[in-house]
Amino acid sequence: MNNSYTVEDAKRKLEHYCAYQERCHKDVYTKLLRMKIIPEAIDVIIVHLIDNNFLNEERFAKAFVSGKFNIKKWGKRRLELELKRRDISSYNINQALRTITDEDYYNAIDQLARKRCNALKETDTFKKKKKLVDYLLYRGWETHLVYDKVNELIP
Structure with a gap:
């Protein structure tokens, strides 16, 4: 299946992708690469998603920590490691971990x-x-x- 997407098609597809579940920048970037979007368009699409609040790393980190802690009972070391794997900033990781009392x-x-x-x-x-x-x-x-x-x- 060799689909080609216009920037507008890709934006709509990624808006839906991000609205369905919190995503980090790395997830979105990887998805765009798999869609064979050119690097210049990837930057435009990611900026659009951030500007329209579809993509927010702090919100992603907090949702990730909340879910993995409450459902899978992961400790802070595992949570931090998994967030670092997703290229989340130390600031956002610390903010998210602080949500656990x-x-x-x-x-x-x-x-x-x-x-x-x-x-x-x-x-x-x-x-x-x-x-x-x-x-x-x-x-x-x-x-x-x-x-x-x-x-x-x-x-």
Whole structure:
């Protein structure tokens, strides 16, 4: 399928793409490249999307953090890493991470750790601790929080 798009067609398509779900600049840029849009037109389209508030990196970062934290229970390290992969600025990353309250953060790791700990069938205490630590670290929780929680749950 070899479609060619005018700048106006591409703008409309990308407006819909951004309205459907928050997007970062990198997502939009990649999509435009796949549509085989020339670099000069890509710049024009991205500026149009920003000017018309279809594209907003701070809003994207906050929506991303909110979704991944509330639904997938990712820790701040994983959230920060994933946002950096999407070329989000440190300022926007920090603004987004500040939306998570300390209370929500500690409740989330507590719930996640307890649920996983109860699901582990391992009888060897050392192996059970290791499995729980690995699970929480993979989800991006800070090392000191992980070890404190694991030692609390598995004495």
